[in-house]
Amino acid sequence: MILTVATAPFEGQKPGTSGLRKKVTVFREPHYAENFIQSIFDSLEGYEGQTLVIGGDGRYYNADVIQTAIRMAAASGFGRVMVGQNGLLSTPAASHLIRKYKAFGGIILSASHNPGGPDGDFGIKYNAGNGGPAPEKLTDAIYARTKAITTYRITTSPDIALGRIGETRLGSMVVQVVDPVADYAQLMQALFDFDAIRDLIASGFTMKFDAMGAITGPYAQRILEGMLGFPAGTVMNGIPLPDFGGHHPDPNLVHAKELVDIVMPPGGPDFGAASDGDGDRNLIIGRGMYVTPSDSLAILAANATLTPGYAKGLAGIARSMPTSCAADRVAEKLGIGAYETPTGWKFFGNLLDAGKATLCGEESFGTGSNHVREKDGLWAVLMWLNVLAKRRQSVAEIVTAHWREYGRNYYSRHDYEEVDAEAANGLMKALREQLPSLVGQHGIAMADDFSFDDPVDGSRTTHQGIRLIFADGSRIIYRLSGTGTAGATLRVYIERYEPDASRHAIETQAALADLIALSRALAGIEARTGRAAPTVIT
Numbered sequence: 001m002i003l004t005v006a007t008a009p010f011e012g013q014k015p016g017t018s019g020l021r022k023k024v025t026v027f028r029e030p031h032y033a034e035n036f037i038q039s040i041f042d043s044l045e046g047y048e049g050q051t052l053v054i055g056g057d058g059r060y061y062n063a064d065v066i067q068t069a070i071r072m073a074a075a076s077g078f079g080r081v082m083v084g085q086n087g088l089l090s091t092p093a094a095s096h097l098i099r100k101y102k103a104f105g106g107i108i109l110s111a112s113h114n115p116g117g118p119d120g121d122f123g124i125k126y127n128a129g130n131g132g133p134a135p136e137k138l139t140d141a142i143y144a145r146t147k148a149i150t151t152y153r154i155t156t157s158p159d160i161a162l163g164r165i166g167e168t169r170l171g172s173m174v175v176q177v178v179d180p181v182a183d184y185a186q187l188m189q190a191l192f193d194f195d196a197i198r199d200l201i202a203s204g205f206t207m208k209f210d211a212m213g214a215i216t217g218p219y220a221q222r223i224l225e226g227m228l229g230f231p232a233g234t235v236m237n238g239i240p241l242p243d244f245g246g247h248h249p250d251p252n253l254v255h256a257k258e259l260v261d262i263v264m265p266p267g268g269p270d271f272g273a274a275s276d277g278d279g280d281r282n283l284i285i286g287r288g289m290y291v292t293p294s295d296s297l298a299i300l301a302a303n304a305t306l307t308p309g310y311a312k313g314l315a316g317i318a319r320s321m322p323t324s325c326a327a328d329r330v331a332e333k334l335g336i337g338a339y340e341t342p343t344g345w346k347f348f349g350n351l352l353d354a355g356k357a358t359l360c361g362e363e364s365f366g367t368g369s370n371h372v373r374e375k376d377g378l379w380a381v382l383m384w385l386n387v388l389a390k391r392r393q394s395v396a397e398i399v400t401a402h403w404r405e406y407g408r409n410y411y412s413r414h415d416y417e418e419v420d421a422e423a424a425n426g427l428m429k430a431l432r433e434q435l436p437s438l439v440g441q442h443g444i445a446m447a448d449d450f451s452f453d454d455p456v457d458g459s460r461t462t463h464q465g466i467r468l469i470f471a472d473g474s475r476i477i478y479r480l481s482g483t484g485t486a487g488a489t490l491r492v493y494i495e496r497y498e499p500d501a502s503r504h505a506i507e508t509q510a511a512l513a514d515l516i517a518l519s520r521a522l523a524g525i526e527a528r529t530g531r532a533a534p535t536v537i538t
């Protein structure tokens, strides 16, 4: 039976950088998730009888909202939902299923790298038929709908068993429970030279992958240990847990410290990698060498033709604005397009769909390609393995050789987390007002608030971060996070280009020290937020 339930709008159901993210306690308010899901459906047209992919990263509350979403899809007239076994799907795997099976779209339950558990975060995101996050036009429509909603529709049926692969019916809708890993693993096999990686392993190459108690555990076990033959135990923290085993599933040097401490010292494995809550981020480290995500994008692009999936070369490379310019130098050398987009994967969708970009990346540990429409953690790991298998050099050798050829973009991001929202907005406003007067000072050649004109559909997105660009190409960028759930997070991105190879071995914070000091002084960070130092440095 289908119920029409009366409801009233909630404040603040505005999708951020990647979907709606709130505390679990907020999502548990009666009707909260239902309102948002109904607002998604109400903003779509022509889905009746079509397929909806549903899955999540397994975090606390996932199991509840999966059932709600299935009932609401049935009540709204979808013909089929394709749901990952036990409600699990990594974000890139969900993107792949949407594309492969020509689904109308998908609902992904995740707050990605944010902590989970009853006091942690939860999130809901809609992906369109191209497999990518809803573009701004759609998220704006969804938000508008959340402010006007009066009813939602849901079936009164009991919970669907999601433990066993197969099909059941819910009214006139088919519920298809699928193996969350199989299709994705097949895609990876088509893109990368698994035989070459097996040879590399046979030569004694070792690695450690940290799934951080999150979604990539089953994917990494099946692909790395199962298909490629890395020894059991290569994957650590491999069981997805509702609270990620207490981990903060954000694969950076701070939160993946357990892995870093294993891989960095002499005698550690050759290669280390980690992924985040929903499987779309990646951390890449070699023995004694951390690869910044910005460098990783550039290096993968420069070596892409060593892999079967990209053997014919790249159409172009896209990076988010705050990501370092290292990839631009590779694009220039290859004679291909280089694109600069606002933060968030949704801005890569059009470039990928139009065939203008093949590889994309963000400084926030996100790398991906046109194989799906999300960033993809394991994909990046496998591409690195394929490159390592072909070059037979260490990660450190590959990275330093890249710097020698292209120069090094020293790069760091300083996050000031959970600062007072008013103070953060005031800081950004004051910077914006200062922009014209900053040019000419401290070697600043250009200062603006970044706007993006989408070269494919002509849409314009404004206020995407304050950029200070120096005459020598250095950059300081300020923006406020769009994924946090408490207060505001100020992100400051600092970059300096060093062409001279004899100066490539400086510790990053030292190499950037002058710019870091300037970034704090110009914005008056301490005076405005009370923070003398960032909470996280990556």
Ligand code: VG1
Residues within 6 Å of the ligand: 017, 018, 111, 112, 113, 114, 276, 280, 281, 320, 343, 344, 345, 362, 363, 364, 366, 480, 481, 482, 483, 484, 491
């Ligand atoms: C952050 C990152 C951004 C990324 C987004 C979603 O957004 O900076 O690059 O696309 O998270 O990643 P923000 O607005 O907080 O800076 V995930 O893995 O959380 O979906």
Ligand code: CO
Residues within 6 Å of the ligand: 112, 113, 276, 277, 278, 279, 280, 281
């Ligand atoms: Co993520």
